[in-house]
Amino acid sequence: MSVNGDPLHSVESGKRGRNGRACRERVRYRGWVLALVAILALGALLVGMPAVQPVQARVSSTTSMVPPPVYSPPPPVEGDAPMDPPLHAQIIEYRVQPGDTLSEIAEDFGTDASPLAVINEMDNWNRLQPGDTVKVLTMSGLLHKVAPGETAEEVARKHGVDKVDLLAVNGLRENQTLQVGEELIVPGARPQREAVLAARGELYRWPLRGRLTSPFGYRWGGFHSGIDIAASPGTPVGATRPGRVRFAGWRGAYGNLVIVDHGEGITSYYAHLSSIAVSVGQTVDQGTTVGRVGSTGRSTGPHLHFEIRVNGDPRNPMDYLP
Numbered sequence: 001m002s003v004n005g006d007p008l009h010s011v012e013s014g015k016r017g018r019n020g021r022a023c024r025e026r027v028r029y030r031g032w033v034l035a036l037v038a039i040l041a042l043g044a045l046l047v048g049m050p051a052v053q054p055v056q057a058r059v060s061s062t063t064s065m066v067p068p069p070v071y072s073p074p075p076p077v078e079g080d081a082p083m084d085p086p087l088h089a090q091i092i093e094y095r096v097q098p099g100d101t102l103s104e105i106a107e108d109f110g111t112d113a114s115p116l117a118v119i120n121e122m123d124n125w126n127r128l129q130p131g132d133t134v135k136v137l138t139m140s141g142l143l144h145k146v147a148p149g150e151t152a153e154e155v156a157r158k159h160g161v162d163k164v165d166l167l168a169v170n171g172l173r174e175n176q177t178l179q180v181g182e183e184l185i186v187p188g189a190r191p192q193r194e195a196v197l198a199a200r201g202e203l204y205r206w207p208l209r210g211r212l213t214s215p216f217g218y219r220w221g222g223f224h225s226g227i228d229i230a231a232s233p234g235t236p237v238g239a240t241r242p243g244r245v246r247f248a249g250w251r252g253a254y255g256n257l258v259i260v261d262h263g264e265g266i267t268s269y270y271a272h273l274s275s276i277a278v279s280v281g282q283t284v285d286q287g288t289t290v291g292r293v294g295s296t297g298r299s300t301g302p303h304l305h306f307e308i309r310v311n312g313d314p315r316n317p318m319d320y321l322p
C-alpha cells in the first residue's frame, strides 16, 4: 500500500474504504501525521519565540495604564522663520544697496514697509539712499521705547497686543521691572495712520502745484515767515493735512487768510487768497480746497503765501512738505 506521505493525494485517489485493513492503516497513519504536526508546531513555536517577543512587548506597552509620553519633533525652520512669531524675532541692521526700495527690503525680510518706516522714524521713505542703515524687525510689529514707570501690561495695552507674546519675545518675566529707555519688540503691533503718513513723507502735501518764488527765512533785511508759490489767479488751494479751520477772513498784510489747526500745536496759513471756501470750525481733509489763489493784502502779484507754525512759531515748510 503506497501511502507516499500525501494524505490529500491518497484521499483523492479513491482508496478510502476499499477494505478494513486500508482503513486501519489510514487511521494509524493519520495519528502519526497529527503527532508529527503537533511536534512541528511546538518546535516552530519554540524557535519562533524570540521573533515573536518584541511584538508582544510593543503590544503590552501600548495597552499599559500609563500613557506613553507625547513627543513631537520640532518642525524644520528653513524658510518659515518670519512666520514663526515671537521667539525668532530679531532686529537686523541692513545697509541699503543701490536700487533698493523700503518695500523690497521689507519683503525680503518677510515684513511690511509701513512699520519699518515708523520704526526708523523716517521723514520720507522715498528718500532712502544707498549706504543708509535701516533697522529691520524680522516680524510684524513695532519697537517701543519704555517710558519711566511703564509696565509690560501698559505697553501691551497701548499697542493692543497680547502681553504673553510681549513678554516671550523680549525674554521678560511676569511683573519684571522694565528699564527706562529700553526698546521692546511689540509683536503684531500696527503703526498709527498718522505715523505711517509721516514716515512716508505724506503727512503734509503741497497746497498747490506752482513755482516757488520766495523761500522761508531772512530776506532783504526782513524775515519771511513762509514760502511763496506763484500760480494763476483762481487756482484751488488745498489743506496741507487734515484739521479744523481756526480762522477764515481778512488779516492785514495777509489779505484773505485761512488758518487750519492740525492739533499738537501745529497750524498752517494760506494767505493772499482771492476767495475763501471754508468757515471757522469746519473740519477739512488733506487736499480740501480752503480758497483760491489771489493777490489780496500786501502782495505784488497772484501767489500763495504758505506757512506752517508750531506753537505759533513759523517753521520752514520745506522741512514738512514731501
Ligand SMILES: [Zn+2]
Residues within 6 Å of the ligand: 214, 224, 226, 227, 228, 304, 305, 306
Ligand atoms: Zn510770502
